[in-house]
Amino acid sequence: MRPVVYLLAAIGGDGRERDMLLGAGAGEGPAVRVGDEGLDREGLWSAAAAVAGRITGARAVAVHGEASLSTVVAVVGGLLAGVPVVPVPADAAAAERRHIVRDSGAELWLGTPQEGTDLPAVPVDPAERSSHTVPEPPSEAAALVMYTSGTTGPPKGAVLSRRAVAADLDALADAWDWTPDDVLVHGLPLFHVHGLVLGVLGALRVGGPLVHTVRPSPAAYAAAAEKEKGRLFFGVPTVWSRVVRDPASARALSGARLLVSGSAPLPDTVADGLRAASGHHPVERYGMTETLITVAARADAPRRTGWVGTALAGLETRLRGEHGEPVPSDGESIGELQVRGATLFDGYLGLAGATAAAWTDDGWFRTGDAAVRDTDGWHRIAGRMSVDMIKTGGYRVGAGEVEAALLGHPAVREAAVVGEADDDLGQRIVAYLVGEGIDPGAVLDFATARLSVHKRPREVRVVDALPRNAMGKVQKKLLGGAHG
Ligand code: MLC
Ligand code: AMP
Secondary structure: OOOHHHHHHHHHOOOOOOOOOOOOOOOOOEEEEEOOEEEEHHHHHHHHHHHHHHHOOOOOEEEEOOOOHHHHHHHHHHHHHOOOEEEEOOOOOHHHHHHHHHHHOOOEEEOOOOOOOOOOEEOOOOOOOOOOOOOOOOOOOEEEEEEEOOOOOOOEEEEEEHHHHHHHHHHHHHHHOOOOOOOEEEOOOOOOHHHHHHHHHHHHHHOOOEEEOOOOOHHHHHHHHHHOOOOEEEEOHHHHHHHHOOHHHHHHHHHOOEEEEEOOOOOHHHHHHHHHHHOOOOEEEEEEOOOEEEEEOOOOOOOOOOOOEEEOOOEEEEEEOOOOOEOOOOOOOOEEEEEEEOOOOOEEOOOHHHHHHHEOOOOOEEEEEEEEEOOOOOEEEEEEOOOOEEEEOOEEEEHHHHHHHHHOOOOEEEEEEEEEEEOOOEEEEEEEEEEOOOOHHHHHHHHHOOOOHHHOOOEEEEOOOOOEOOOOOEOHHHOOOEOO
16 A cells, blocks of 8 residues: 555645645544545545546536535545635525536536536546646635625625635644544534534544534434544534433543534533533634634633633734724623634635625724623624624524525515524524515425525514614514524
């Protein structure tokens, strides 16, 4: 068997022993397992090299983001080829898929062909082996274009450079003492930052094994803890809340080294429940598609329930008021959290105006999250600045995108979409509709054809009128139970 470093040096094309982004890693045994399928490191690199050989020179490639080993091979293939990878949500409706493919300029489709795209499909076979080599791209080259919702309009493509991804993963490895000995376990979607960047590229860069459970169910996490000796577990708060409600699975996690929660607020009751049931107090971390993870609790720091941690290496944070005035870091005052540093995206693809609006005049990224910072530099996330940004099960959903889909139905005259408090999902999507003869079931069916599963309203409430202020603006905070 050829040594792994030989393959990597070959892929680097210039004798370098380490891929800038993916790391060389080390060791025998499986590098990545997704469900029942696995590959060791050499197998992964040479299957990915086969993909790289087919796509080199493409402007960008779309990858069907299903939870499978093929998806991992496709993404690594894109990174080895230096072709920006555009992960497409596995549950996307055809119209969303069409938007992402067109907007990103992807020229090829990697993985099982799906409705809504007529791009040439490139086969991805984890069993294939190739020693195809491509010179390593510069660190400022785009690694990923990740589509994410704003408060209005269709999803925007956030361009993430190889350097930003590498900087974030190194900072997290430092914060969590993440080493090649850590068997990482999670079952999060492979088309978002959490599951793909941290959950796949993180393990590859650190050089430790990944066990992906396909779905993030408590039973699957427990099985991976017992059979695969999982040490590091990632989940969104909905996952941890479900673990708490399954005491046998929670107990099975007691031998882990670290449980990590992120992507949405972790309720204190869930953190406390997890500690009681598994013996672990989870660490939290906070981030966004546009910034990657910027704030995290360190593995070696005392746990503070309700606080997400301190700025990662290479990052700075500050709080600003409504008119840009400084807000003190006194552990109480709330301001908009602004960040700058090595992990930030390059901008929204093709949207210079939206990109410029995302930064302050003096170069800080506006997160749109309200936060508190204390004198030790710890952060507590107090909520979103806008009610129009919903987090449901850890998925970010812009109310405007859902409203636009609902307004396409002929019976719907007005629509207001809100996130209402939900014990399981954090927020659940509820649509308030005004119109003549609305059949809620028919409207949901209509939305189903246009929105990915997690963006669909869980409930439709037909009302006579929406509450509006004197200016005619909808007062979402007056709609039952909405918060934001
Ligand atoms: C869901 N279902 C619906 C529905 N919504 N059916 C009808 N109408 C709707 N509106 C279906 C689902 O398809 C599923 O069906 C079943 O109902 C159960 O749905 P669920 O309760 O939502 O459970 P599940 O599908 O298991 O989803 C929960 C979850 C998921 C936690 C597994 O929300 C999840 O994977 N979240 C992670 C999101 C994430 O990774 N975010 C990171 C963003 S990056 P069926 O048939 O499939 O069972 C980021 C940066 C950072 O935020 O900081 O990390
Ligand atoms: P996304 O772009 O999908 O990555 O979503 C980013 C948003 O998720 C942030 O702007 C926050 O609102 C939210 N978020 C991420 N991590 C946390 C956390 N630990 N606590 C609270 N909110 C979080």
